[in-house]
Amino acid sequence: MKKGLPPKKGYARYAGEYDEKEKFWDSFEKDYLKPYIESAKDKKVLDAGAGTGRLSLRLHKAGAEVTSLDISPEMLILLGQKNSEIEVVEGDMEAMPFEDDSFDMVFSSLALVHLKKIDVFLDECYRVLKDDGKLVLVNIHYRKPLVLHDGQGRYTIQCYNHFPRHVRKAAEELAFGVEKEIMVTEGDDVWVSQILILKK
Numbered sequence: 001m002k003k004g005l006p007p008k009k010g011y012a013r014y015a016g017e018y019d020e021k022e023k024f025w026d027s028f029e030k031d032y033l034k035p036y037i038e039s040a041k042d043k044k045v046l047d048a049g050a051g052t053g054r055l056s057l058r059l060h061k062a063g064a065e066v067t068s069l070d071i072s073p074e075m076l077i078l079l080g081q082k083n084s085e086i087e088v089v090e091g092d093m094e095a096m097p098f099e100d101d102s103f104d105m106v107f108s109s110l111a112l113v114h115l116k117k118i119d120v121f122l123d124e125c126y127r128v129l130k131d132d133g134k135l136v137l138v139n140i141h142y143r144k145p146l147v148l149h150d151g152q153g154r155y156t157i158q159c160y161n162h163f164p165r166h167v168r169k170a171a172e173e174l175a176f177g178v179e180k181e182i183m184v185t186e187g188d189d190v191w192v193s194q195i196l197i198l199k200k
């Protein structure tokens, strides 16, 4: 895939339009996250790479105490305008500004695709999760680059497709247990996304 803008720059340009594609973003998850969102009630939850809050808002509605982390202040401002009870934190998923053992659950959807390496982020999730905590991870497959355009012209945002078996292996090597793996596919063999439920 052609190299695009680093996510911080890319989402600064794209933030205002992100929510217009909510149905497209939802299509990577279908309804598979629902039971996990519901199970987050009364839990301390991190949404890593939260964007404008597509999942954070659902988690908050389900009764979770939500912290939303993102590298893009422009995306987080939009999230904050929708719900002021959610704590928003600007920061990097690969160097999270949180203490060890801080969260009962970490959710991360559609964001791993922007990281070149899988293991640094997974290691950070392991660190910030409490014992027995869960990571709900959505690893998506862009079959073609998402070409965006605005007044300044056409652009893409850096993406790295990660093979499902590599993500699973990296998680297992970091001592996560795989509670469940769901493959969302189109046709017989084209994968759309991998949903992993991982246990510390």
Ligand SMILES: C[S@@+](CC[C@H](N)C(=O)[O-])C[C@H]1O[C@@H](n2cnc3c(N)ncnc32)[C@H](O)[C@@H]1O
Pocket (backbone or CB within 6 Å): 007, 008, 011, 025, 048, 049, 050, 051, 052, 053, 054, 055, 069, 070, 071, 072, 075, 091, 092, 093, 094, 108, 109, 110, 111, 114, 115
């Ligand atoms: C496609 S959006 C997904 C937003 C949201 N999770 C959702 O499911 O709608 C990807 C988000 O990941 C964020 N992101 C990319 N790289 C990041 C990093 N290293 N640390 C934190 N956030 C990052 C982007 O700024 C963007 O808001």
